[in-house]
Amino acid sequence: MRASERGLVGKALMAGAAMILALPSLAGGGAPSGSGKLDQFARCLTEKKVVMYGSFLCPHCQEQKELFGDAWPYVQYIECSMPGSRQMTAACSAAHIQHVPTWVFPNGQRREGMTPLKELSDRTGCKLP
Numbered sequence: 001m002r003a004s005e006r007g008l009v010g011k012a013l014m015a016g017a018a019m020i021l022a023l024p025s026l027a028g029g030g031a032p033s034g035s036g037k038l039d040q041f042a043r044c045l046t047e048k049k050v051v052m053y054g055s056f057l058c059p060h061c062q063e064q065k066e067l068f069g070d071a072w073p074y075v076q077y078i079e080c081s082m083p084g085s086r087q088m089t090a091a092c093s094a095a096h097i098q099h100v101p102t103w104v105f106p107n108g109q110r111r112e113g114m115t116p117l118k119e120l121s122d123r124t125g126c127k128l129p
Contacts, residue, residue: 037129041117042074044126049106053097055081060114061101067117 052075054061065072080092080100088097095104103111105123121128 036070038068038071038117039074041121041126041128042068042071045120045124046074046076048124048126049076050120050124051076051078051104052101053078053080053092053095053104054101055079057081058100064101064114 052061052064054064054077056062056079058081065075065077068075078089078091078095080088080097082089099112101112101114103115103120105111109123111119111123117128120126
C-alpha cells in the first residue's frame with residue numbers, strides 16, 4: 001500500500017470513528033441534554049419531593065418511565081427489586097411499598113399504578129408543556 005493510500009485509509013478510519021462516537025448523541029442516548037420538552041416538569045416533581053417507587057421487572061413501571069422520555073433521569077426514582085432475588089429493597093420495605101409503580105407525594109398521599117402525567121401535574125402543580 002502506498003503512502004497516499006495509507007493516508008486515505010487513515011482518514012476514512014478516523015471519520016468512521018467520529019461517526020460511531022457521535023451516534024449516542026444523535027440517537028438521544030447518553031446523559032440528558034436538558035432541552036427535552038418534559039425536563040422542567042420532571043425537575044419540578046423532584047423539587048417538590050415526589051418519588052416514584054418501581055421495579056425493573058414491572059412492565060407498568062417501564063411504561064411510566066417511557067411517558068417521561070428523555071426527561072426520565074430528572075425524576076426521583078427508587079428501585080424496589082434486587083437483581084437475582086424476589087426480595088424488595090430495604091428502601092421500599094421501609095416506605096411500605098406494596099405495589100409498583102407507586103408515586104409518593106410530600107403530603108404522604110400515594111398513587112399506585114400507572115399514573116397519567118396530567119394527574120401528576122394536577123396533584124403537584126407542576127406544569128406540563
